[in-house]
Amino acid sequence: MPIYSESFAAAFGLLASSDRDLMEILALSINVSLASLVLSCVIGLPIGAFLAMRHFPMRDFLVGVFNALMGLPPVVVGLLVYLHLSRSGPFGWLGLLYTPQAMVIAQMILITPIIIALSCQVLEDLHEDYKDFFDSLVVPKRTALLAYIIDARYSLMTVILAGFGRAISEVGAVIIVGGNIDHLTRVMTTAIALETSKGELALALALGFILLAISLAVNFLVQWLKASARRRAYV
Amino acid sequence: MSNQTAMAQRGLMPITIQNITLTLNERMLIDDLSCIIKSDGISVIMGPNGAGKSLFMRCLHGLAKPDMGQILYADTPLDSLIRQQQSLVFQTPTILRRTVLANLLFVARQRGIDDPKISMDYLAQLQLDHLAQHPARLLSGGEKQRLALARALIINPAILFLDEATSNLDPASIETIETNLQSVSKQGMKLILVTHDVGQAKRLADDVLFLHHGKLAEHSPAKSFFQKPKSAAARAYLAGKLVL
Numbered sequence: 289m290p291i292y293s294e295s296f297a298a299a300f301g302l303l304a305s306s307d308r309d310l311m312e313i314l315a316l317s318i319n320v321s322l323a324s325l326v327l328s329c330v331i332g333l334p335i336g337a338f339l340a341m342r343h344f345p346m347r348d349f350l351v352g353v354f355n356a357l358m359g360l361p362p363v364v365v366g367l368l369v370y371l372h373l374s375r376s377g378p379f380g381w382l383g384l385l386y387t388p389q390a391m392v393i394a395q396m397i398l399i400t401p402i403i404i405a406l407s408c409q410v411l412e413d414l415h416e417d418y419k420d421f422f423d424s425l426v427v428p429k430r431t432a433l434l435a436y437i438i439d440a441r442y443s444l445m446t447v448i449l450a451g452f453g454r455a456i457s458e459v460g461a462v463i464i465v466g467g468n469i470d471h472l473t474r475v476m477t478t479a480i481a482l483e484t485s486k487g488e489l490a491l492a493l494a495l496g497f498i499l500l501a502i503s504l505a506v507n508f509l510v511q512w513l514k515a516s517a518r519r520r521a522y523v
Numbered sequence: 524m525s526n527q528t529a530m531a532q533r534g535l536m537p538i539t540i541q542n543i544t545l546t547l548n549e550r551m552l553i554d555d556l557s558c559i560i561k562s563d564g565i566s567v568i569m570g571p572n573g574a575g576k577s578l579f580m581r582c583l584h585g586l587a588k589p590d591m592g593q594i595l596y597a598d599t600p601l602d603s604l605i606r607q608q609q610s611l612v613f614q615t616p617t618i619l620r621r622t623v624l625a626n627l628l629f630v631a632r633q634r635g636i637d638d639p640k641i642s643m644d645y646l647a648q649l650q651l652d653h654l655a656q657h658p659a660r661l662l663s664g665g666e667k668q669r670l671a672l673a674r675a676l677i678i679n680p681a682i683l684f685l686d687e688a689t690s691n692l693d694p695a696s697i698e699t700i701e702t703n704l705q706s707v708s709k710q711g712m713k714l715i716l717v718t719h720d721v722g723q724a725k726r727l728a729d730d731v732l733f734l735h736h737g738k739l740a741e742h743s744p745a746k747s748f749f750q751k752p753k754s755a756a757a758r759a760y761l762a763g764k765l766v767l
Contacts, residue, residue: 417617418617418619420586420613420617421613421617423586424584424586424606424609424610424611424613425610425630425633426603426606426607426633427633431633435619435629438621439619439620439621440620520658520661522620522621522658522660
């Protein structure tokens, strides 16, 4: 199996030499994922909190919809965003197709339901716990919401990291709306797909290692946060 | 200024309960209950399990809404301004996921008390000052209940409700809590507490409201209630016979 050893060696070589192309792809991947994560949190956390704290006729239906949307197929999201951003689509005039912004939009659509559904669950549990106490104290709703966010900070960080994990490892949507253009919209996952199809395994493997390392780091961080919060009885 | 005058100035007393009824899942849990709770001292609500004691207290505090009847605080229906002058200590206290001091500060800030020193004074009063920076959810049951009492007291309520606040606590914790309750009662705070503990009721009560099947079976001064209860249900309860 010489191909494996050669590819591994080449991959480590690229990593060790901080290859320019590799670093560019890595930076774009992280930037796109972080941007989509920030937007998703801005949209998703208030909606999650609203669903957790309020009871209204369609509430359970909406929670069910957001739970179901956590499993959105990325290629379907990519296709829908493509249709909307293409020249003949309703937002074609923005000229966003095949840009990093289009990739951010696609990833944001993918991870917002995750942020909403998981944050709703976290905050709903806390709301059940605190409800009578806050009601007894006549705590204003805004203060209560802030208290929920502060007290659920560890769990919410876990939710946010889960969203980041989903964004950074996603390929289907970004390849459709980004087009995998070199030096413009090429991210780790799309580069891995391309390099593998070309038989250029070294770069693909190097990117794979980094992606795996990021994934592991995110998961270890989640575990550490959970353990740390449990130790301090904050969950 | 006497304590009673202070209470009257806060405009909360007496509490007039007029024909309140509460039904849940087709079960009448409070049945046409009427009484007047006087402005001073410690009123104890007693009764067997399922008599509606805690629910009655929740109605008094506004956490439950009667289907019929009304509750008047010095002729004024219960509203959020009146509720802000009340505190309730639950049987199982809700502890915020913060330190002991942060738990107290959160409550204090809801009433504009920002000085941490005041919170520390209350922690000291409840013998919790040495645990100020400790995660509150890691406290023992007795410590949590004392923290809940400190949180209730720091806002200096006109009326303090306690819902079986000392059940399952060790005698030392009970004594600490009772000492504090007697002290604040002497300073003019109205206390209304639900308890199953006849001994505690004898130690603390000025008057007793005895509930049975959601009805007020008896409302008497503590001395006469324990010496010569008027209702058959109260007699059976005090004799240790199960009253369902």
